[in-house]
Amino acid sequence: MKIAIVCDSFKESLTAEAVTKAIQSGFQEIFPEADFALCPAADGGEGTVAALVSATDGRRKDVQVTGPLGQPIDSFFGITGDGQTAIIEMAAAAGLEALEETQRDPAVTTTRGVGELILHALDEGCRHLILGLGGSATNDGGAGMAQALGVRLLDEKGAELEGGGVALSRLAKIDVARLDPRIDECLIEVASDVDNPLLGETGASAVFGPQKGASPELVRELDEALGVYAERLHTDLGKDVASIPGSGAAGGMGAGAMAFLGARLRPGFEIISEILNLEALLEGVDLVITGEGRIDGQTVRGKTPAGVTAIAKKLGKPVIAFGGSLGKDVEQVHAIGIEAVFGTIPRPCKLAEALSEAELNLTHAARNVAASLSLGMKLAENQL
Structure with a gap:
């Protein structure tokens, strides 16, 4: 048998x-x-790195990145045995588990560390990236990730926005001139089983904001800020991603990954089963x-x-x-x-x-x- x-x-x-x-x-x-x-x-959430590293005789790379509250944290990503594919768990850099319950605040938490993990993966020569969403403490639409990769998010005075979801309400211009050019060489797949849009009653803020520490008032503020963000993505980059199923995944990281990385959103298990x-x-x-x-x-x-x-x-x-x-x-x-x-x-x-x-x-x-x-x-x- x-x-x-x-x-x-x-x-x-x-x-x-x-x-x-x-x-x-x-x-x-x-x-x-x-x-x-x-x-x-795995299905793209916690444990995806460990599962794929084990299954492909790959290796885990330990690095330090910016945590969800801007503090340095110990993080990691995986590289498959052939050295071609990097596996990144969003939660390893911007996860709820990195915070005490009293520290949860999607108004200020950032995905910058996720962008830094991507940079480390690029430095290792990987050009196929799998980004697993889930367990995030953020609601910034992947803005912090984009900033780490060289994107400038500017207010009306031309100043760079600080991290967090609320700051996006002051977004006046998106400048991608300094986006790391290696991104264009990559195939980037986002593993997510969430089909929520970015905005509205079934969007990132309303559905997932409360578990990240958002009050009803903050949920409304975050949704409005992501609305400004979506408008700038459309106007400045020609990326109309807000209504695409999955754009609201992980506090809007789905939208950011599509807009800045050219990522393809796929069911997590579908990606993993192909590799295995x-x-x-x-x-x-x-x-x-x-x-x-x-x-x-x-x-x-x-x-x-x-x-x-x-x-x-x-x-x-x-x-x-x-x-x-x-x-x-x-x-x-x-x-x-x-x-x-x-x-x-x-x-x-x-x-x-x-x-x-x-x-x-x-x-x-x-x-x-x-x-x-x-x-x-x-x-x-x-x-x-």
Whole structure:
């Protein structure tokens, strides 16, 4: 029996690589002769760098960049094994996790560090860039990123704007004369599963601003500022991106990436699966196992297990899934082709305990599922 294990990370507890190894360990107790194909995966969010570096025998590059509040922070990006592709997680430079809850303020947080990561990737010779969106603390439309790459954002007096979303309300001119010319040599893909536009009731500020610390009043102010920004992008650059689905992703980074980088927005898992050559991997297996930290109704909307399942179903392969926890509407995963889904927490416990015991719990859960599968196979043989 050949088993493919293609999983995302369990956030805050296990990397995607650790998840696949824990499941393998559990299954090997029951099926010691099985052939396992391990494939750490991601959908463009946290863990994308680790997954692709692992899968391609690449390397992680640690660097220091400007953090969301303008402070220096330790960050990183990945380079695939062939040295051609850089993988950048926006959250590694402008993420919510870099801030205490009391520090969250999308009025002033900046994406400058994301632009600095891009510069580091260019310096390494990479000309294919994958920018994963998600977990951002910002609402500046990618303006800080653009400034780091040489774009000048000027007010009516010709002075450079300070960082943050609110400052865009004073934007009078965009000057791209000093934009790093290496950008024109690049293929830049943005991994995002968000289809929100830049502005309005379903836009970046209204939908994502509150979780970044924005009050209702600040949400309105940020949306108006992004409106000014969108107008300047259209007038000065000829880029009408505000209404394009995904332009509102990550506080408007989708819009900035399209306008300044010529980036193409694509579903995160679609990009990752191409690099991993996932369809070829699954062609010769008997069983596909997938999973992520929390499986619920949102899983079917482009998350890693949904993407894995779509490919597996195309090839006629059965799929089961493991989740660190199972949430509301988890039964929706059956409609997309996941035959069975299993939680890993064996008893009621506090979150900290569940996180610290995640690897052990996952291994035990995998072992029990494998034992049930083995029993079913034996019963079937006896009936025959």
